[in-house]
Amino acid sequence: MIHFKVFREGWRGSFRICTTSPTEDHRAWTDASIPPVRLRLYHHRDGARVAYRETGTGQFYSTDGGAIKELRTYTNLRRSWDLIIPGDFGGDGHTDLLFYDRSAGTGEFYATDGSGGMTLLKTNTGWRGSWDLIVPGNFGGDGHTDLLFYERASGHGEIYKTDGKGGIAQLKVYDGWRTSWTFILSGNFADGSASDLLFYDRAAGWGEFYRGLGDGSLTQLKVQNGWRNTWYQIVAGDFGGNSWTDLLFYERPL
Numbered sequence: 001m002i003h004f005k006v007f008r009e010g011w012r013g014s015f016r017i018c019t020t021s022p023t024e025d026h027r028a029w030t031d032a033s034i035p036p037v038r039l040r041l042y043h044h045r046d047g048a049r050v051a052y053r054e055t056g057t058g059q060f061y062s063t064d065g066g067a068i069k070e071l072r073t074y075t076n077l078r079r080s081w082d083l084i085i086p087g088d089f090g091g092d093g094h095t096d097l098l099f100y101d102r103s104a105g106t107g108e109f110y111a112t113d114g115s116g117g118m119t120l121l122k123t124n125t126g127w128r129g130s131w132d133l134i135v136p137g138n139f140g141g142d143g144h145t146d147l148l149f150y151e152r153a154s155g156h157g158e159i160y161k162t163d164g165k166g167g168i169a170q171l172k173v174y175d176g177w178r179t180s181w182t183f184i185l186s187g188n189f190a191d192g193s194a195s196d197l198l199f200y201d202r203a204a205g206w207g208e209f210y211r212g213l214g215d216g217s218l219t220q221l222k223v224q225n226g227w228r229n230t231w232y233q234i235v236a237g238d239f240g241g242n243s244w245t246d247l248l249f250y251e252r253p254l
Contacts, residue, residue, distance in 0.1 A: 055079055060116035072116030080104065087136040087145025090121060091164030098134070098147070105129040109166035122166025130154075137186030137195030140171060141214030148184065148197070155179040159216040171216025180204065186212075187236045187245025190221055198234075198247070205229035 056077035061068045082102040089096040090111035097118070099108045105128060109121040132152040139146040140161030147168065149158045157174040182202040189196035194212035201207075207224035232252040239246040 056081065060112075074118075083131075083134050085134050085136050085147070087147075087162075088143075089145055089162050089164070089166065091144065096121070096145075098136075100127070100131065100134060102129050102131065109162075120166075124166070124168065133181075133184055135184045135186050135197070137197070137212070138193075139186075139195055139212055139214075139216055141194045146171070146195075148186070150177070150181065150184055152179055152181065161216075183234050185234060185236045185247075188243065189245055191244070196221070196245075198236075200227070200231070200234055202229050202231060 055075060056079040058074040058077050060071040060073075062071050063069075078099070078101060080101050080103060081099045083098075083100040085098040085100070086095050087098065088094070089098060089109045092111070094112045094114055096112050097110045099110070100106070105126060107124040107127050109124070110118040111121050112118055128149070128151065130151050130153065131149045133148075133150040135148040135150070136145045137148065138144070139148065139159050142161070144162050144164055146159065146161045149160070150156070155175065155177040157177050158170060159172045159174075160168040161171050162168050178199070178201060180201045180203055181199050183198075183200045185198045185200075186195040187198065189198065189209050190211040192211060192214070194214035196212050197210045197218065199208045199210070205225065205227045207227050209221040209224070210218040211221050212218060228249070228251065230251045231249050233248075233250040235248040235250070236245050237248065238244070239248065
């Protein structure tokens with residue numbers, strides 16, 4: 001008989017199983033009180049063996065006047081997704097999802113059905129394994145959610161349009177961008193038909209607004225210097241009620 005302990009850490013699906021058995025092989029573990037997940041057993045330096053989750057967990061919730069209701073739980077998601085990007089990638093008005101695995105250079109587009117269900121649109125392989133930011137926006141001017149990819153180490157950016165089926169086509173390649181952009185946000189900063197962009201460099205306390213021209217091209221609107229270099233998050237939204245994209249800046253004490 002194998003004796004083990006279950007340590008629950010936070011929300012469901014985040015736990016580990018420890019055993020000191022020297023003979024148990026790698027296997028999948030489940031527990032009746034926890035949604036089934038695949039676990040893999042590893043040796044610890046102190047001789048104990050620890051089982052870690054092989055798959056990730058995701059949950060969809062609907063909201064209604066401040067209340068939330070669970071729509072669906074997924075316990076078989078890849079555990080190596082680095083970025084999950086929302087947007088209308090299926091063309092039906094629902095918010096769909098792009099999952100990006102940096103180490104594998106893989107991106108998967110999923111359509112959602114409005115009730116927590118997901119259907120794979122397309123798997124894209126051979127992507128760079130070094131994208132730091134993927135920014136959704138209407139950069140192609142046709143209403144689909146398009147994508148800006150940014151690699152910080154090389155100051156490299158690429159803008160792609162999507163086709164509603166999980167396919168992407170390159171619009172523009174940019175070299176020579178700053179290697180220190182902390183955030184890139186899309187929004188309506190110039191009152192055009194395409195998405196515009198705000199670039200923020202935390203170390204420099206610097207912001208730059210750019211107008212999107214609808215073909216992947218950008219023109220600079222304004223440079224803002226003297227911004228705080230301690231903003232931890234910048235959130236875009238319509239907070240002023242006039243259709244312009246406004247901004248929430250948040251500083252988290254060290």
